[in-house]
Amino acid sequence: MTDASLPEPINKVLIANRGEIAVRVMRTCQEMGLATVAVYSAPDRRAPHVRLADEAYAIGPAEANASYLDQEKILGVARQSGADAIHPGYGFLSENADFAAACAAAGVRFIGPSPEAIRAMGDKTAARELMQQAGVPMAPGTTDAVADATEGAAVAEDIGYPVLIKAAAGGGGKGMRIVHSPDNFARAMEMAQSEAEGAFGDGRVFIEKYIQQPRHIEFQIVADAHGNTVHLFERECSIQRRHQKVIEEAPSSVLTPEVRAEMGAAAIAAAEAVDYVNAGTVEFLVDADLNFYFMEMNTRLQVEHPVTEWITGIDLVAEQLRVAQGAPLSFSQDELTMNGHAIESRVYAEDPAAGFLPDPGPLTRHAPPSGLGVRVDAGVEEGGEVLIHYDPMISKLTTWAPTRQGAIDRMVRALDEYEVAGVTTTIPFCRFAMQHEAFRTGTFSTHFVDDHFTPEALHVDSAARDRLAAIAATLYYAETTADDPSLAPNGASPARASAWRQRRRL
Template identity: 60%
Template sequence: MQKILIANRGEIALRVMRTARKMGIETVAVYSEADRQAPHVRFADQAVCLGPAPSAQSYLNTEAILAAAKATGADAIHPGYGFLSENAAFAGAVARAGLTFIGPGPEAISTMGDKLAAKEAVRHYDIPMVPGTDHPVEDPEEAARTAGEIGYPILIKAAAGGGGKGMRIVEQASELKPQIERAMSEAKSAFGDGSVFIEKYVSGPRHIEIQVMADTHGNILHFFERECSVQRRHQKVVEEAPSAVLDPELRERMGQAAVNVARACDYVGAGTVEFLLDDQRNFYFLEMNTRLQVEHPVTELITGQDLVALQIAVARGEALPLKQEDLSICGHALELRVYAEDPLNDFLPSVGRLDRYRLPEGPGIRVDNGYEEGMEVPIYYDPMLAKLVTYGQTREAAIQKMLEAIAAYRVEGVETTLPFGDFVCRHPAFRSGAFTTHFVRDHYRPELLKAQREGEATLAARLALRQYLNDLETLHLPKP
């Protein structure tokens, strides 16, 4: 493997390129017209424009990506995450073009991309699953019968999607018909497949995921867990590793369950198995993400492993250089997704020009970043600017480092989730570890964040006034 084309943009493209460069592998960037001046374009050894800004004409254009690989002599494609990373047809097209896809095979992607097929695949391994349907539901009457059998509340989920799209919580029977119709319509619009399934809604769960890596020699490892319960609109914002609530025995059981999920679909490469953990410490298989996760840096920091390097090694046909007993948890890591979103306005995207953009630095701080000062944040893509990651020997130290890093981050021109991250890290529920996926619903209100920010501004003004008066006194000047 001499040259890798990264079929993505922003911070993940740069993340993959940096590891490839360390391994002596050349890289090819692809970009849309909106990203012509993006850092990942300049960092790569070669760069090819895919087309206009809209994703369908650029980052989702399989033919253009394969043509770019052929033109530059790339022999492998890394999909990053998002875009085509979990597209079985794309993985198959890459293979048919004679290129190496740095990820699982099309069959594994297809199986795990369909939540119903995924449940069927893992059923033989006695992995706990939330009660619900084992087939797509399109008839509201059938949905009503199923809901009555498993009991309300229930969760309606798109069979072919994720990211919270096509998902509805139904508290009582009278809400079912309109909610299932909305879920089907949203799923059809987002994924081209309106089928949904119904499962028991687990009240007050935690979202725990296990990182796995598998090679072509039959070796499958787990790299422990990540806690991903702080979410907005069913999408993660703050992640950490390890979880504050798992003990060694539960960690091992969940790790082995994740390994079995990977084994169930003959998995190869990096993947993440997601579980719900209820308040009785029962865990249930949720889904498998057949790609590198956004939050993979926290796992890298607590294990000392480069997951992208392992992905590349596995794709080259090498055996994993580790055994399960070689892996251990050291310290604690925290990640905040820095989105160009306004937490005071329901986390709506905040596009515009980055008039000021300065990153925090120092020991225990890692920023996987995709932007520079002066750049425009385009409306066409996910609004994530960067991932702010901190590390400490203890969870408390990692949280404190995160607060310091957030304070040192400088962004002007767009609103970001940095203030929300500060709010989370200061909240007693988060600091105690006693929180669930309902953290935002139960604890966050825009007015609370606004009051916190106004309080900080008042304190800063008072400190500035005190310093000013002290300076006057030192200089023996009259006070105003």
């Protein structure tokens, strides 16, 4: 018997995104028997998410503002296709309160929190005030935006240097500056305001105490419309470049059971303070003494959610879809346990030796690893292209094992097995991190890259380089002379190429 108080079941989901997250959402939709709709920009017309969907619709040129960020076009596709729900993934429109409200006005379910919750947590100063009222620990600082450099400098002097200037309306490291002395404050604030205005159209900033050698630890929460809110433990996200994550793991190697329980309770209190429904993440900074401070809440599914799925066995997208249909959570807090350890390496088309600059281009080779405890969420494939217009992520590589050491060793094996050609990637950096003593012992912070990484760390020593060159030359010789005996020196008679190899070259 159907409960008349529940929304109508979802039948068709439009995924308002691209790349690996669109593929990931579609796979769960298909497992749940839900039809899927893809949208794509002109250069994405042959992308994996387009082929995987039941239906696909073009929405404009490469520029995100004219395609993936165009609300009217996406809602138009929802009407045209008959989609009754939209999953925004992450990025693009996922934390756009106006889009969530427009979906509701159009009679299309937004698979995420309410517009009110998105607005409350999207404005960092408003969120800090809410968290203060909810009793969630916060670093000393302002709950309101500072008007000018004079006011900001006074606040900084009061709470003590170093301080952090942060954009009130954004995230991802944009509009953020660390200031160590009064001499640099005015210039740093000007730069933060300018960057925030450019990135978010809102130049407001606030000031908070900068935590020395912090760790970035976040808690995954899920809430339903029946008053149930739970956390699915933590993820450590301290290995970052440009204030953006590149390696994550679950659970953290430093939290005690007592601190984990306190942080989990604080994450739930943060979500309940805005009547949160669906999946979200509450992010904290943790100091060397395991004191923790609220940083922000991401009102969407996170890039790094697979590590949580590994250790809990919960499909977070499936839970999002159930909650969006009005169902209660399929588990309680007491039923959740942590099983083993999981690590994620983000494989970007970036050059770690050049300051992690993006390196988009054709993906001439993409052979991901596999095997026990290995998962690869990829958004592009061999023969495709990492496009300059979007985030240069190739895939998310995650590994699981019963222990942290086992997960690290499995990640090293998987990274060694991963073959990518055509673009420079973060694979060498991820391998460097996995093998570094600071990471292996868990004695690192968000300063890992600054403290331990140099471009020289990725260079192969000259003897090893010579060996690799000799191997490459030998393979090239074997490849060419197998097809053309005239190239073999001294009248050698190389083996005839196999039929399989000949077929490959047709």
